[in-house]
Amino acid sequence: xxxxxxxxxxxxxxVLTEGPYRSQYVEMAHNIAESALNKGYGVNLxxxxxxxxxxxxxxxxxxxxxxxxxxxxxxxxGAEVRACVRCATAxxxxxxxxxxxxxxSITSVYDIPGWxxxxxxxxxxxx
Amino acid sequence: MxxxxxxxxxxxxxxxxxxxxxxxxxACLNRGMASDVLLVGDGIYAAIKDQEPVGSVNYxxxxxxxxxxxxxxxxxxxxxxxxxxxxxxDDLVEAAQIINDKELYDIIKSKxxxxxxIRI
Numbered sequence: 001x002x003x004x005x006x007x008x009x010x011x012x013x014x015v016l017t018e019g020p021y022r023s024q025y026v027e028m029a030h031n032i033a034e035s036a037l038n039k040g041y042g043v044n045l046x047x048x049x050x051x052x053x054x055x056x057x058x059x060x061x062x063x064x065x066x067x068x069x070x071x072x073x074x075x076x077x078g079a080e081v082r083a084c085v086r087c088a089t090a091x092x093x094x095x096x097x098x099x100x101x102x103x104x105s106i107t108s109v110y111d112i113p114g115w116x117x118x119x120x121x122x123x124x125x126x127x
Numbered sequence: 128m129x130x131x132x133x134x135x136x137x138x139x140x141x142x143x144x145x146x147x148x149x150x151x152x153x154a155c156l157n158r159g160m161a162s163d164v165l166l167v168g169d170g171i172y173a174a175i176k177d178q179e180p181v182g183s184v185n186y187x188x189x190x191x192x193x194x195x196x197x198x199x200x201x202x203x204x205x206x207x208x209x210x211x212x213x214x215x216x217d218d219l220v221e222a223a224q225i226i227n228d229k230e231l232y233d234i235i236k237s238k239x240x241x242x243x244x245i246r247i
Contacts, residue, residue, distance in 0.1 A: 015245055017144070048247075049147055087147075109150055112245075113158035116128050122243035126144070 011042040013119040015112065017126040019050030020067040025125045026054055030070045032123065037077045044115050045074070047083040047104075052091055055083065055104040068101060075103040082107045130161035132238060134246040135170035139189040140180055145173045148247035149192045156199050164196060165231075166223075167205040171214060174204050174223040190220050197222035205231060 014033060018025035033043045047054055059068040075081055082105045088094040094106050116122055133152045139145035148164065155162035166173055178190040193202050204219060206227040216225060226234065238244075 013243075017147070017247060048151075049143055086150075109147075109154045110158060112151055113131075113155040113160040116131055116155070116243045117160065119128055119243070122128060122131075122245065124245045124247070126246050 009040060009042055010120040011044065011118055012036045013044040013046065013115045013122045015046045015048060015122065015124045015126075016051040016054075017049045017124070019053045020059070021061060021064050023127055025127060026051070026067050027065070027070075029125050030067070030074060033074050033079055034077070037074070037079060043074070043079040044119065045079055045081045046112060046115065047081065047087075048109070049084070049087050050091075052083045052088040052093055055081065055101045056093060056099060057101055071104075072101055075101070081105070082111055084109050128241050128243050130238070130242045131155050131163075132234075132242055132244050133162065133164045134244060135164060135166050135173060136168040136246070138169040138172045139178075140184045140186050141169075144247050145170065145189050146187055146192070148245075149173070149189055149196065151245060151247065152200055153192070153195045156196065161200070162196070163201040163203060164193075165203045165205070165234075167208050169208075169212075171204050171208045171212065174202060174219045175214070176218065176220045193220050193222040203231070203234065 014029050016029045020026050036043050054067050059066050085106050085108050088106050093099050133148045135145050135148040137144045152162045152164050173189045178188050180186045202222045203226050204223045206225050
C-alpha cells in the first residue's frame, strides 16, 4: 500500500509517446499522473512523438473524453508538462505559440536525462 | 536515477520509434548519463550494417547513429531475435554487441533501482 508522502517529496516522470484517442495510453498516463499527484508526488510528463498532439487546444472529440481538458486539470494540480520540440514542430504545433494549452513547455529531448536524474520512478507508456 | 536502458522493439523506417529511441540515448550520453540500447524483436534491424535510407525513405540512417552511442554506451542486440529473422553477426554494425537470453537476464538483473527502463 502506498502511503502519502508527507516528509520527502518524491518525483515520478512519465514518458508518453502515443497520441490521443487511438489508444488508451494517454488516459492511462493521466490516471497514473493524477494518482501520483494525489499521493503527494511531483509529476513530470514528457510528450514525445505523437504524444505532442495531446496538449493541442480546441479538441472536440464526440465519443471520447477530451484529453486536452484532462491535461489542463493535471497542470492545474501541479504536473509539469514538456513536449519535444522536434516532434511538435514536425506535427505543426511549435510554430504557433497559441496552439498549445497554457502551461505546456516546448523543450527538447535533452530534458529527459535531467528529469530521469531527479526522479524516483520513470514510467514509459509506448505502443 | 543515474542511468537509462532504451528498449527498442520496432523496425527502423517503418516506425519513427527507433530513431527517437536512439535520440534519447544520445541525449542522455551527451548530458553525462550512462545510457545503453537494447534491440529486441524487429528492433534488431536497427543494427544492420550498410543501411541506405537516403534516396528512398530519407530518414536518418540509424545504423550510423549507433556510432553516436557506441562505445560510450552499449548497443545490445538480442541473439534469439536475430536467429528468428535469419540475421547473423556479419550482417550487423561493428557497434553491435550480441547477447543471448542468459546475458540479457544478467544485464537486466545488474541494473539497479537507479536505472530507468525506457521502452520506445
